[in-house]
Amino acid sequence: MRALPPISITPAMLTSTTCAEPSAGEAAWSAATAYKGGDRVISTSTHRAYESISSKTAGVTLATGTGLVTWANHGLVANTPITFATTGALPSGLTAGTTYYVLADTANTFKVATASGGSAIAFSGSQSGVHTATVTTNLGHDPASDDGWWIDIGPTNRWAMFDLLRNTGTTTASPLTVSLTPGQRVDSIGVVGMVADTVSVTVSVAGNTVYTASADLLKRPTSGWYDYFFGAFRYQQEFARFDLPPYTGAVITITLTRANGNVTCGGVVVGSSVYLGRTLHEAESDALNFSKIDRDDFGTATLVPRRSVPRTVQTLRCRKSDVDRILQLRDDLNAVPALWSGLDDQDSGYFSALLIVGVYKRFTITMDQPEDALISLELEEV
Incomplete structure (x- = not known):
């Protein structure tokens, strides 16, 4: 059994990839751009995708004469479009459902104009009922920090392969090629959740290739002649190597190919x-x-398919001399995902069943022998 604590991949490490960012349907976010409800954007600093909340509504008070709108901690910036509604009557100068534009004032008050950057409206006349204001843009609100305006919907397509979550992945036209410069010594790599015909890993130093490993992922499991000729193909989704040469200046290139799709x-x-x-x-x-x-009174089943989360339970035999190092690893991986591989032999039929990217739920060390110990591991995928 090997545990592979991941290093955090940063933009500086990702030297090249064939999967462009932003991906289709997304737009890079900037503070100078307004986005209306329903827009999806990305933050190039965090490589996360965000979807704007369709609207933000709050109760307001309207001051005649001064034209002040009071909305506690409104967070609105100048030129934000806004509409008003009421259960009674709005003061003169405002019409329910008409779009006005914010003139930034204080944290709790602002004025409005009929046009962006226009003159403030001075409300007049009588008013009644409860007034509400609604904004439908996120002008000036950073999606990475203003969570009241945006919903984090996950990593961008280019970066989904680095978030260690099983339900996200990077999908693109074949081939997918990724080059990394870790900037530190690494000796192992794991690639999981693949849909591809082949995967290859190359390590180069100063332009010279020092290591290459590859695997055919399209498999036809067979238990006889019939399966050999007519059995269905499936994709092996896991690939791991623990023998990379640990050069500080290494460039690691991962390539996935597929003939169709x-x-x-x-x-x-x-x-x-x-x-x-x-x-x-x-x-x-x-x-x-x-x-x-669920089953009703007649036994009829209603099935709602949802994800299943792989888990493994394994017992290991370790040396007494390694226990201190393993105790440190247990502390380091407390609620931290890692790649766990029960076998090094990828040709073994048990390899995929005993490889998991997840966290440990139980990590017990039993000192049952003078020179050896037993480790009981319960692992659960994230």
């Missing part, structure tokens, strides 16, 4: 692996099924 990469984990021990027999592969299955 787009390729998908669910996750890339790069770092220095830690050997925990030898995986013993009777390891378990399981899954937490979050699908909903």
